[in-house]
Amino acid sequence: MDNSQPQRLEEQIAQEILLMLSMVVLALIQVTLLPAPFGFPPALLLVLIVCLVLLAVRAPYPDQVVGKTLRRAFYGGVALDLLSATPVGVHALALLLAAVLIFALARKMQVEGPLLPFFAVLLGGCIYEIVLGISYASLETPFEWLTYTIVIIIPGVLMMLIPTLPIFFGLRWLLYDRKQAARRKEPRVAL
Numbered sequence: 415m416d417n418s419q420p421q422r423l424e425e426q427i428a429q430e431i432l433l434m435l436s437m438v439v440l441a442l443i444q445v446t447l448l449p450a451p452f453g454f455p456p457a458l459l460l461v462l463i464v465c466l467v468l469l470a471v472r473a474p475y476p477d478q479v480v481g482k483t484l485r486r487a488f489y490g491g492v493a494l495d496l497l498s499a500t501p502v503g504v505h506a507l508a509l510l511l512a513a514v515l516i517f518a519l520a521r522k523m524q525v526e527g528p529l530l531p532f533f534a535v536l537l538g539g540c541i542y543e544i545v546l547g548i549s550y551a552s553l554e555t556p557f558e559w560l561t562y563t564i565v566i567i568i569p570g571v572l573m574m575l576i577p578t579l580p581i582f583f584g585l586r587w588l589l590y591d592r593k594q595a596a597r598r599k600e601p602r603v604a605l
Contacts, residue, residue: 433482434489441493454566456573457542459490463513464538465531465582469589471520480517487513501549508545512538531582532575539571 440459448455463483470479491506498505516538520530543566551557 430485433486437486437490438493441490441497445494445497451573454570456577457539457570458577459487459494460509460512460538460542461535461574461578461581462585463487463490463509464516464534465578465585467513467517468520468531468534468582469586471517472590476521480513484510484513500546501553504546504549507549508542511545512541515541528579528582531578535574535578536571539574540567543567543570 437459440462444455444458448458463486466483466486467480470476470483473479487509488506491504491509492502494500494505495502516534519537520534547557547559547562547567550562551559
């Protein structure tokens with residue numbers, strides 16, 4: 415009997431565990447190490463997820479890459495919920511909703527350039543903060559949306575825009591440009 419199937423399953427489980435642990439580490443960095451000038455840290459995981467979704471749209475098999483990115487969003491969201499004082503599932507829902515909507519819009523558009531990550535993070539950040547606001551509004555009876563928008567949404571989304579381009583271009587180089595440069599350097603063998 416062939417033992418390739420159990421090994422393949424073990425590899426998949428190991429990759430998922432590694433994916434979970436990496437998202438927990440990033441959530442821990444976001445919650446504890448990032449500076450919080452307005453009283454809350456920038457949503458590093460949201461920027462990462464949006465940038466990965468934008469890069470996945472141009473991948474050869476975008477559905478597979480987006481599936482992995484959605485799993486990252488779920489794991490990172492649950493980790494954020496466990497590390498902060500929010501109900502479990504709120505950050506995961508906000509990250510997943512932002513990722514799915516950005517993927518749906520980016521898949522239909524053929525826009526390239528450095529402004530695309532800015533607009534995608536701007537839209538994703540608004541979706542993320544609105545979902546978090548809805549969850550907070552359900553917990554508190556007197557909830558003022560105008561105050562929440564001025565104090566939380568606008569500064570939060572603006573803070574998300576700061577690391578957008580370095581993360582986007584760093585991921586693009588790491589995931590695609592570096593591999594293409596290595597393929598161009600491979601010697602060709604004539605048969």
